[in-house]
Amino acid sequence: MQNEKKTITPLSELGEFGLIKRLTKPFECKNSSTIKGVGDDCAIITSEGKQLVVTTDLLVEGIHFDLVYTPLAHLGYKSVAVNLSDVCAMGAIPTQITVSIAASAKFSVESLEQLYDGIRRACSRYDVDLVGGDTTSSMTGLVICITAIGQIPEGKASMRSGAKVGDLICVSGDLGGAYAGFQVLQREKEVFMVNPNSQPDLKKYDYVVDRQLKPEPRLDVVRKLMELGIQPHSMIDVSDGLSSEILHICDQSNCGAKIFESKIPIDAQTEMVAEELNLDATIFAMNGGEDYELLFTIDAADQSKIAQMLDYVTIIGYITEASEGCKLMGKASGCIDIVAQGWNAYKAD
C-alpha cells in the first residue's frame, strides 16, 4: 500500500527476550488490580474482593484466520476481542490478558509489531492490562493463545446453566454479519488468486467485513445490564452461531426454548450478501458464528427494565420446559427443531 521502504528485521536478530521487550514496551498497566505485569516468572494480580473469571482461546493460522485478507493489526485486535467476549459472557469486567505467540521465520519483527499494535489497541479500548505471555517460534505459520481474566462480584456470574422456564431470550446487536463478511472475503480471495492485480471494492460490504475482521466484545451491554440492575439468569456469547449457543443454554439449564425467526436481528448488509449468494440470512445467524454478541435469558419480570436498552438488545423468544425441545418458529416454514451446525475445527472439507 505504502511506497516508503519498510525495515524488515528477522526474528532471530532480537532473540526471545529482546523480542518480548520490544513487543511489550508500548503497553502500560492501568488497572489497580495489576500488581506486577510482564517481566517476571508470573504476573501478580489482586481480585479486590471479587471473584475472578478466566478464559483462554487458541487461534491457528490456516484454521482460524487467513493472512491473505486479515491485516495483522486486525488479527491482534480480534484475538483479544474474542477472549474479552467470553469474559463479558459471564457478566464480568475484563481486567488482564496474557498473550502467547508462536511465529515461523516468515514473520519479521515489524510484522509482529503490527500484531501487537492491534492487541494494544484492544487493551487500550477495553482498559485491559497485558500482564504476561510467551513468544516462541513455530515450524509453520502463526499461533496465538490468549488468556483473559475478569472480575465479578461474588455470586453474580451468569452461567449457561441458570435459564428458567418463562425467561425471555435476548440477544445483543445483530447476527449473521460476521459470516456474511467471511463469504465476501472468501469470494474476493478467489478473485485475487486468479488476478492478483484486481482491486476489490468492499465499500458496500463495509459493515459485514468489519463484523468479520474486527468484532467487539459487548462490554457496553454488560455495563448497561449492571446499571439497570438486570441479572441475567444465563448468558453465553455467540461464537458458533445462535443454534449452537441456545442449545448449550438449554442443555446446561435443562430446559427448552422457542425462538421466533422474525425477531432475530439481522442487518440489511447481511441480508444483501445472503441474497447475492442465494442463501437465507437466517442460516447465517443460526449457524454462521463469530458475531460475538451476547445471548442471555432474563426473568420475565425484568421486561420493563430491558425495554430501556432496546438499542442494545432484542427479545427473540422465551425459555420452555425441556420436554418442548428447542424450536425455531419459522417465518414461512413453521416450527422446526434447532440443530447445532456450528463450526467443527476437526471436520475435513
Place this chain on the structure above:
Amino acid sequence: MQNEKKTITPLSELGEFGLIKRLTKPFECKNSSTIKGVGDDCAIITSEGKQLVVTTDLLVEGIHFDLVYTPLAHLGYKSVAVNLSDVCAMGAIPTQITVSIAASAKFSVESLEQLYDGIRRACSRYDVDLVGGDTTSSMTGLVICITAIGQIPEGKASMRSGAKVGDLICVSGDLGGAYAGFQVLQREKEVFMVNPNSQPDLKKYDYVVDRQLKPEPRLDVVRKLMELGIQPHSMIDVSDGLSSEILHICDQSNCGAKIFESKIPIDAQTEMVAEELNLDATIFAMNGGEDYELLFTIDAADQSKIAQMLDYVTIIGYITEASEGCKLMGKASGCIDIVAQGWNAYKAD
C-alpha cells in the same frame, strides 16, 4: 509395545465439544478456590484473600519437543510441570490451570487421551485443578498452551528484582541433567534413524533422561521455605540455564553476582554424559536449561535456617555490587564473566 489392538478414533468423529468432554471427563476440581471449572465461557475462581500469580507457556512440536522420543503422557506432564515451576518461582502455591491444544489430523482421540492422562497426573500430584481451555485443529503438528494460576499471601511474592548485596545465592536440586538427557535422547534418535530395529539401553542414563522428559516443579522447596519462614529476596526458575537466570536477577535487581563453579550441584550421571561427549558438565549447568530448579537469593542472616534444608538446596555464591559484574569463579580457569547463552527459539541452526 503392547500387542493388543488399539482403537484409533479420528478427531473429526467427536467434533470439538465431544472431544473436550471426553478429554476433560477424568478431571476433578478439588481446590476450594475453584468455583466453576470447565464447561462455561469462563472458569470462576476466588482468591481467598490472597494475591494471584499468572503465567503462561506455549509449546510447539518440532521446537520444544520431539515426539520421536517423547511419550505423549510425559509431554502432558511436562507441559503442566514447566508452568507450575513458574508459579513456584514466585514462591506461590499453584491452584488452577487452563490447557489449550491444537492438533493436526495425524493425532487420534486416543493419542490426545494419553496427553491428557499426563496432564491429569501432574494436576493430581500437585493438587491443581484444570478449569478451562480450548481444543482445536492445526495444519501441522501439536501446539500446547497452558496458563497456570497460583496463590500467595499479599506482598510475599519473590520477584527477580529483589536481590540485595550480600544475599546468598541458592539453587535447589542439581543442574545440567536435563540437557545431558537431551543429548542422550538425540544420540539415540540418530541411531534409531539409521537402524529402526535398534533397542536403546537407557538404563545407565535413567536419571538424566527423566530430568529431560519428566521435570518436577519444586513445590516442595517452596513449602519448605514457607515452613522455615525464609522469604527469598529474589527467585526465578532455571528454564534457560544458570547463566541466563542469574543475569535476569542481576539485571532486574541492579546488582552483580559471584558464583563458585565448585559449588554448582551436578549429578554424577550428568558428569558421565558430559565426559562421554568430551564436554564440561559446568557448561550443561550454565547453559543447558530445562532443569526447572529454583534459583533464589536470601538474606545472609537466614544462613542458619537454610542449613536446615541442605537436602533441597545448595549455596553457590553471593550477590555483589552491580559494578562488580556477574562472575563465575572457575575451578581451574579463574574468574570469568557470565554470559547468557540460553536457548533462543528463533536462532537458525
